[in-house]
Amino acid sequence: MKSRKMHRIIGMLLILPMFGWVVTGFIFFTKPGYEGAYDQLAIKTYPLQRAFVIPPEANWLEAKVVKTILGHHLLVKTKDGFEHLDPISYQPKKLVDGEALQLLINDTFLHDPQRYGVVASIDGNQAITNTGVEVSLNWSQLSLRQSGQDTALINLLYKIHYLQWTPFKEFNQIFGFFGLMLLILLTLFGIKMVISTKPKRA
Structure with a gap:
């Protein structure tokens, strides 16, 4: 089969992947909406109003006391992970209930109310805001993670870019490898066509 025909066939097979690569590549380069989609949401803290003695x-490995709208928290890192303790009794501090959790999260949203709004519903340590943002609380580290519709869209674009078009991981890996091989073949046949059509010297 001639190089030109093979080049045409491979090019047709790569129409959709190439279109996806171009569009997503442009978005990844310009990064519109990334700031909000991947905002590092952090619990709002306040200055300590008293001193605490941390026992050795x-x-x-690490220990720190922070103050939130709910009071004081002792956050400890050990070789086995993280612990959230009461800074006076040194006993594990239980996850707050829905109303207190809502107060804690809403207090954090004050830096960007347009994106986060207020908590609309709570299920365990998960909250959904009236703007559609999902927020999860890691109580042991007293940290938050957020994701909105824009986060989901950008993650989808990454899947399109890397040819993760199905819910099956193994198939996606094979499909991605196949796409790269086609791209390499397209380049090789293109080079061969350029060389073969180069005018010969007399």
Whole structure:
């Protein structure tokens, strides 16, 4: 089969992937909406109003006291992970209930109310705002993670770009490898066509 015909066939097979690569590549380069979609949401803290004595525990790698709208928290890192303790009793601090959790999260939203709005519903340590943003609380580290419709859209674009077009991981890997091989073949046949059509010297 001639190089020109193979080049045409491979080019037709790559129409959709190439279109996806161009569109998503432009979006990844310009990054519209990335700031909000991947905003590092952090619990709002306040200055400590009193001093705390942190006992020297052999298994504590790090320890810090922070104050939120709910009061004071002792956050400890050990070799086994993280612990959230009461800074007075040093006992594990239980996850707050829905009303207190709503107060904690809404207090954090004050820096960007247009994106986050207010908490509309809570299920365990998960909250959904009236603007459609999903927020999850890691109580042991007292940290938050957020994702909105824009986050989901950008993640979808990444899947399109890397040819992750199905819910099957193994198939996506094979499909992605096949797409790269076609792209390499398209380039090789293109080079061969250029060389073969180069005018010969007399």
